[in-house]
Amino acid sequence: MEFKNMGTYDGGVISSSPDTAMASQRFKTMDAAAIANNGAFLQSELEKKDNVIRQPLTSFTYSRDLPIRVGGGWAEFISAMNVEYGVTGGSEDGPVHAGGANGIPMVQANFDKGLFKTHIFSVGMRIMWVDMQREKLTGRSLESILRDGIRMTYDKHMDANTYVGIKRYGSTGLLNNPNVTTASAAATGASGSTKFKDKTPDQILQDINDAILAVWAAAEYDRDAVPNHIIMPYEQINYLATTKVTELAEKTILQFLLDNNVAKTNGSDLYIGGCSWCKGAGTGDTDRMLVYINKDRYVAMDELAPLSRAMTQPNAENVCYDTAYMANLSEVELYYENIMRYVDGI
Template sequence: MPIRKQYNLAVAPARGGVMTMDASAVAGGLAFLESELEKVDPLLREPLTNTTYPRDIVIESGGGWVEATSNLNVHYAVTGGQGDGVGGVQNAIRRIQADLNKDMWKVMPYEVAMSIKIQDQLRGAVTGRSIEDMYNDGIRLDYDKYMDINTYLGQKAYDTTGLLNNPNVVAASVAKGASGKTTWKDKTPQEILNDIDDAIVSAWAAAQYDNSAIPNHILIDPANYAYINRTPFSANGTTAALSLLNYLQDNNIAKAKGVDLVIAECRFCTGAGEGSTNRMVAYVNEKRFVGMDVPVPMTRVMTQPNIGTASYDSLYMANVGQVKIHYFEPFIYRDGI
């Protein structure tokens, strides 16, 4: 009579008499049954984050692995100045003069590497999920976070600043409202509009009332942005489907001068002002006024096998410049909102 091979399906209970997924018995034949009865969610949940730098600054790519970027400025002067008697018939003809100077801007390297074990690559063919794709997404996230900090705050290690903390931009507190406070949640819609118009007009006046220098971009903290967006506004006692944000965008002095004003939220504005107050930033978001060079966008520069670690190692690099504010006159900080 032939001997039949028998399989022992008895399972010893794990810790506390409760069967767990890490019990030794599961590592045997039952592991297959468990995986068959397990519904796997194919969605890979990545960290929650947000980056806004492409919205708030003009980025120019190209230039290669340079150590610095530069630009030229020109200032004009006329002998004899401008006063009474200018023009007409004169014995002394005035002469124009031009003074050229150069600004130098730092460029900083960005580097990050990834190492993928060969067996992890082979496992990806079984699981259908690529570890390399996950690492690529992680590197892209790290680069975007780096660019966000570089745009708004600069890099302390390189002694650079960003849009929100340049020491050459004069900061001032907004005026107090009827409540005796400067914060927008304690002000009337008209008082908030006055704060915005004051910033715009101050920038415009500092730029010799050059219409091209009227600010078209304002950054505020997310809490105040949410407040003006959710607060309804009605004019002349009428009820209208209009938020305070819409009212501010449609009735500011920039709009009256033909400039479409963007009011956007920026998390770095929270606590950026004097005394850790919330800061409002008004500026002209155009290449002529402010920008940032990225001579080499992030790219994979090399990949090679590493026998010692049984992996493929890849290096990603970029060449990133600092925030360049070309005109400080139409750049305004207002604190205490």
């Protein structure tokens, strides 16, 4: 077979023999723009499109650290009834009865109703009509992307509402309630520091047991009121989870704490976890540990109207579609002020 001269390429101009003039002309017609731009067109055609949309990195822990009850509608307040009992002469010897007595002590009840505020969460989404048409070419749903953004906004709001409340709204959260007793600082270890990293495992266990017992004592040692939940900054929890009790031991400090705490001894399954909101939450911006009872009898939050699409309408003036998402949420409802304890300086 005989090969004809197909011409040469000098980086910008193609020279060809008469036999290839027509083919060369077609080549110039189709790809002249690509050649003039150093093959940019060809490069874009040959690239592999990654279909994964990488969203911002973040985390939410509110559903782990607080019971969330769903339902209730668009109420403005949530009420909770408390009752205290009393009996004439006290419950120790007041009810003792003797023959011939003409009266018995009567029990009395003192009712108190607490009110907790709710607030409406609302955020909108706008999609231009032209962008909706372009979705057919890109293969991506702009509505789906923006809906994920709304969900992330909602979760970040719920996280803040759970741990520190909404300052402008006048509410507080798990970590900054002024009615919760605050230990001025964790006990000072042999090294002279209150920080966990400067203490022995036994000293850390003592800090945790002291906080558990203080909360339980304030609840008059009610068997249902043994603290079962502890949160602290990730720096401290990671230290506990990765540091061995001793150089020769296989057990970490965290496992040592979970196996030997006073809550477990009294029938409570203790959880110890990390929370980014604990960092700097204590007095003087120190790190804070929270010990409490994570049950809806003692503390909760109401998601009265879960996040949902409220309405969508076309907007001819701006050539777009507007959608509103709304929810109705409560502040943190702390029913017993003595079922929590803050320990600062860990």
